[in-house]
Amino acid sequence: MPATATRKPADVQAADPLEARVARIRELAETDPAAAQAEAWAWFVEAGRRIQRDRSGALRELGELFRAGEASTGIDGETEGTLVGFTITPGLDRTLAAFSSAWLPWAGKRFDTAAASGDNLLLRSARLPSKLLWPRYRMRDAGRRIAAFNFETRVEPGALDTDRDVLVIDYAAVSENPLLIKRIRDELVEIVPGAHLGKMLWCHGQGERHTLLAYFALKTPPAV
Template identity: 30%
Template sequence: MNETLQRWLTLSREELDDIYRKAKPGSIPQGDTQGTAILAGGPFPRLFATVARLLAWQGKVFDLFKPNFDSGVLVNKISPAGINLIAAKVYRDHSWMDGKDTIVIDYSKTSLFARQIRDEIREVEPGLYLGKVWWGNHRILDFALETNT
């Protein structure tokens, strides 16, 4: 696990929000990413991240559209087997957190199960993204994505 990501697991929600606000969107990831759920400020954050990865969510697989690779689709890797399920549209838009540019992962038109969910990600360092999960208008969780670069 990336050293920066290890540090994120020790931070409060407010500290993670500050990191997110300072980051630029960066490039939209392409291909397979490894995900880490972050329960900021919660009890046993490393244990939560490990259990979530083993039993529920391992990351996302992005497929971007040409010509400029500024939008596309993705699927989440779900279950202990990492089955590709729960599709979303990916595009650039304004963040619900601070109104600045971000990468949006939008499930509203692609998933009956997750239609209330919207993720936002920004690239904090090359290949490492910090994400925010919204359920309706409420933020519920943070997460990280690591690319294979």
């Protein structure tokens, strides 16, 4: 599999403003990880908001930013998540639209790096709509949140970015997951320590084709 080479800011002659911005934030991370994480996170959120007024420009920027990341191999423990923005037109596909609505109470993910596995964290308000969608699926209490939809992880080339390694979040590998959830493939890259950008993909057929549904972001405690 092709490995994504780690690129240090000092080694890169930035070819465009996005690459230059990424290099600057990574350089900041060497001296102030918390500030670098906050700046990257603000970038994710701002790009997501731009989808409403400049859809093509915002999605192009998010795609380039994702390609600038490196597979999130070191992510571990509980993370805070946010939905950056959907890439599909609402109502374009009734099944995907229903899935999107059910996913909105999502609050983050938990990772167990040693076991190459994890689960999703949802707001407690998600219990009722999820029960209506999947009456036989049992969610678990996780403090102020509920845990659901376990996954396995591995590093491999992206489904759409085949020349980039990503951390694959695989729901199909867990037999207990609802069939709809098994159709999802998440991919995750780290932009700077503590700030990760993800793609949510819909798998068609036996996984030979994928549609990008949304971008999401995860935040972990930055390295100090």
